[in-house]
Amino acid sequence: MRVCVVGTGYVGLTTGVSLAFLGHDVTCVDLDQAKVDLLAGGRSPIYEPHMDALLADSAERMTFTTDYSIAVPDADVVFIAVQTPSLPDGNPDLKYLRSAAESVGKHISGEFTVVINKSTVPIGSSNWVDSILRESFERTHERRSDGEFSVASNPEFLRQGAAIQDTLYPDRIVVGSDNPRSLDVLNRLYREILNQTFTPPTYLPRPGELGAVPMVSTDLASAELIKYAANAFLALKISFANEIGQLAGKVGADISQVTRGIGLDTRIGPRFLQPGIGWGGSCFGKDTAALIATAADYHHSMPIVTAAREVNQLQRRLVVDRLLDELRILKGRRIGLLGLAFKPNTDDMRDAPALDIARMLIDRGARVRLHDPVAAERFRREQPDLVPHLADEVEDVFDDSDAVVLVTEWSQYLDLDWAKLASLMRTPVILDGRHCLDPQRLTKLGYRYLSLTGR
Ligand code: NAD
Numbered sequence: 437m438r439v440c441v442v443g444t445g446y447v448g449l450t451t452g453v454s455l456a457f458l459g460h461d462v463t464c465v466d467l468d469q470a471k472v473d474l475l476a477g478g479r480s481p482i483y484e485p486h487m488d489a490l491l492a493d494s495a496e497r498m499t500f501t502t503d504y505s506i507a508v509p510d511a512d513v514v515f516i517a518v519q520t521p522s523l524p525d526g527n528p529d530l531k532y533l534r535s536a537a538e539s540v541g542k543h544i545s546g547e548f549t550v551v552i553n554k555s556t557v558p559i560g561s562s563n564w565v566d567s568i569l570r571e572s573f574e575r576t577h578e579r580r581s582d583g584e585f586s587v588a589s590n591p592e593f594l595r596q597g598a599a600i601q602d603t604l605y606p607d608r609i610v611v612g613s614d615n616p617r618s619l620d621v622l623n624r625l626y627r628e629i630l631n632q633t634f635t636p637p638t639y640l641p642r643p644g645e646l647g648a649v650p651m652v653s654t655d656l657a658s659a660e661l662i663k664y665a666a667n668a669f670l671a672l673k674i675s676f677a678n679e680i681g682q683l684a685g686k687v688g689a690d691i692s693q694v695t696r697g698i699g700l701d702t703r704i705g706p707r708f709l710q711p712g713i714g715w716g717g718s719c720f721g722k723d724t725a726a727l728i729a730t731a732a733d734y735h736h737s738m739p740i741v742t743a744a745r746e747v748n749q750l751q752r753r754l755v756v757d758r759l760l761d762e763l764r765i766l767k768g769r770r771i772g773l774l775g776l777a778f779k780p781n782t783d784d785m786r787d788a789p790a791l792d793i794a795r796m797l798i799d800r801g802a803r804v805r806l807h808d809p810v811a812a813e814r815f816r817r818e819q820p821d822l823v824p825h826l827a828d829e830v831e832d833v834f835d836d837s838d839a840v841v842l843v844t845e846w847s848q849y850l851d852l853d854w855a856k857l858a859s860l861m862r863t864p865v866i867l868d869g870r871h872c873l874d875p876q877r878l879t880k881l882g883y884r885y886l887s888l889t890g891r
Contacts, residue, residue, distance in 0.1 A: 442516045756797060774846075806833070
C-alpha cells in the first residue's frame with residue numbers, strides 16, 4: 437500500500453520504517469528540514485535500538501520530504517504522528533495536530549484515503565480532525581468532500597528504547613473507526629503484523645512465544661480512551677510500587693523482595709513494579725494530566741490518577757531529601773548524576789527526572805556533574821543552561837565528589853569499575869535511584885549505599 441506518515445519523531449519514524457520493512461511504500465513528511473535531510477541521508481535523528489539497520493533495510497521503499505504535495509495525494513493511508521505536548525492546564529496542545537490535519541486536507545486527492553490519528557489525543561479529537569480535514573479539503577477544492585477520506589484512531593503503545601520491537605511484535609493493535617471500509621484498509625495494512633507472516637530482521641528475531649496479534653476494533657472514542665487509560669494504569673503501577681517502597685523503608689522490609697512477591701501473582705504481574713525515582717518521558721506525565729483535564733470537562737475527578745502523579749513528583753524530591761539527610765549540607769557539595777535520558781536506550785529527555793533533580797540540587801547550591809552515555813549530544817542542544825555541568829567522562833562525575841546518584845539505569849553504568857571509582861570520590865556515597873545495583877557488593881567496596889526506600 438502507499439503510506440504517508442506525517443511527523444518523523446519516535447512514533448512516526450518507527451511506524452514508517454516498520455511499514456516500509458514489511459513492503460509498503462512509505463513517504464514521511466516532517467516540517468523539520470534538518471530531520472528530513474538526516475533521514476534522506478540514511479541517518480536517524482533519534483537514538484532507538486535497530487533504527488539505523490531497519491532504515492538501511494527499508495531505504496528503497498522510503499522517501500523523506502517536507503512537501504505535503506509529494507506525500508499525501510497518492511496515499512491510501514495517511515498517519516498523523518505529531519507531538520501533543522501538555523499545556524499548563526494539563527490539556528494537550530493540539531496546534532501541531534491542527535496544522536497537520538489542515539495540510540493533509542489540502543492535499544488529499546485520491547479516491548479513498550484513510551487518515552489515521554496516531555498521536556495521543558483527548559476523547560473526541562478524531563471527530564475534530566475530521567472536521568478540520570473537511571474544511572481544508574472544501575476550501576482547497578472548492579466543493580464539498582464526498583467520501584474521499586475517513587478518519588480512524590490507531591493509538592500507539594510502543595516503548596521508547598524498544599520501539600521497533602513493539603511495532604513489529606505488539607501485544608495488540610487498537611483501531612477505532614466508524615467506517616467498515618477504513619477497517620478493511622487497516623486490516624490489510626497490518627496483515628503481516630497481525631498474522632506474524634513476515635520474515636523477521638536477523639537483528640530482531642520474533643519473540644518465541646508470540647502467536648497471532650489481536651486486533652481490537654472499537655468506536656473512535658473507545659480507541660482514544662484506551663490509550664489514556666493504558667498509560668494511566670502503567671503510571672499508577674509505578675507509583676504504587678513507590679508508595680509501598682516508602683512504607684517498606686519505614687518498617688524495615690526489602691521492597692525488591694516485596695515487589696517480586698506480589699509481581700509473581702499473574703493478576704498483578706512483575707512489570708512496572710520497580711521502585712525508584714519514578715516515571716519520566718513525554719507520555720505518562722502528559723497523558724495522566726490530559727486524562728484528569730478531560731475528566732474535569734465532564735465534572736468528574738480522577739483521584740487515583742491524581743495520586744499517582746503526586747507520588748511520582750515526591751520521588752524526585754526524595755532524592756534531594758535523601759542526600760540532605762546524608763550530607764547535612766548541600767551547599768558547595770559536589771554531586772554527580774548518572775543518566776540524563778528519562779530511561780535507558782533512548783536519548784529522549786522530555787520530563788526526565790535527572791533535569792528536575794539537577795535543578796533542585798543547583799538551587800540548593802550544590803556543584804552538580806552530569807553524565808549520559810548516549811543523550812549528551814542532544815542535551816547540549818536542548819538544555820543550554822545546564823551544559824556547564826556536563827561531564828565528558830563518567831570518571832569526572834565521581835572525581836572528588838561527595839555523592840553520586842544513579843538516575844537512569846543504563847547497562848553501561850551497571851558494569852562500571854566501581855572499586856576504582858570509589859577511590860576517586862571524596863566520600864563514596866552512592867544513591868541508587870533505580871534499585872539496580874548490588875548493595876552488598878558496593879558496601880564491600882567501601883561505598884555507603886543509599887536507596888530511596890532506606891535499604
Ligand atoms: P516527536 O516530538 O518525537 O515527533 C513529532 C514530529 O512531528 C516532529 O519531528 C515534528 O517536527 C513533526 N511535526 C510537528 N508538526 C508537524 C506538521 N504540521 N507537519 C509535519 N510534521 C510535523 O513526538 P513523538 O514522541 O513521536 O510523539 C508523537 C505522538 O505519539 C504524541 O501524541 C505522543 O503522545 C504519542 N506517543 C508517543 C510515544 C512515545 O513513546 N514517544 C508512544 C506512544 C504514543
